[in-house]
Amino acid sequence: MVVGVGIDMVKIEKIQNAIERLGKAFIAKIFNPQEVKNISEGKMYYQRLAARFAAKEAIIKAISKEKPLALKDIVILNKPNGAPYCEFKKDLGIKIFLSITHIEDYAVACAVAEKNKGRKNKVKGR
Numbered sequence: 505m506v507v508g509v510g511i512d513m514v515k516i517e518k519i520q521n522a523i524e525r526l527g528k529a530f531i532a533k534i535f536n537p538q539e540v541k542n543i544s545e546g547k548m549y550y551q552r553l554a555a556r557f558a559a560k561e562a563i564i565k566a567i568s569k570e571k572p573l574a575l576k577d578i579v580i581l582n583k584p585n586g587a588p589y590c591e592f593k594k595d596l597g598i599k600i601f602l603s604i605t606h607i608e609d610y611a612v613a614c615a616v617a618e619k620n621k622g623r624k625n626k627v628k629g630r
Contacts, residue, residue: 506617507598509566510565519553523553539579556604563600563602563615567617577594578593601616
């Protein structure tokens with residue numbers, strides 16, 4: 505059963521400015537280490553971080569009526585084929601269907617939340 509849908513759009517420049525101004529403190533406040541370890545600095549660095557930020561915001565909007573969450577409670581990762589997926593730091597009983605995209609100036613994410621029927625979506629080892 506679908507419990508919510510969320511969408512978010514972020515101007516990449518906003519994330520870039522925050523990172524340039526606050527550095528690793530901003531990244532550590534928003535992202536979990538496993539989310540950023542495979543994102544190398546370069547042409548797409550800020551776009552990829554902005555897309556993950558937008559995904560977290562979309563997920564919060566999709567499940568805001570179900571469970572209150574902080575940005576760091578949500579972990580955005582990629583499957584081997586590059587498709588994004590979401591895990592939570594604690595089991596919420598919710599599965600997320602996630603789509604993210606980015607272009608030069610904007611990153612957009614859409615999340616659909618569904619009640620999870622007995623399957624775990626918690627980050628392994630947490």
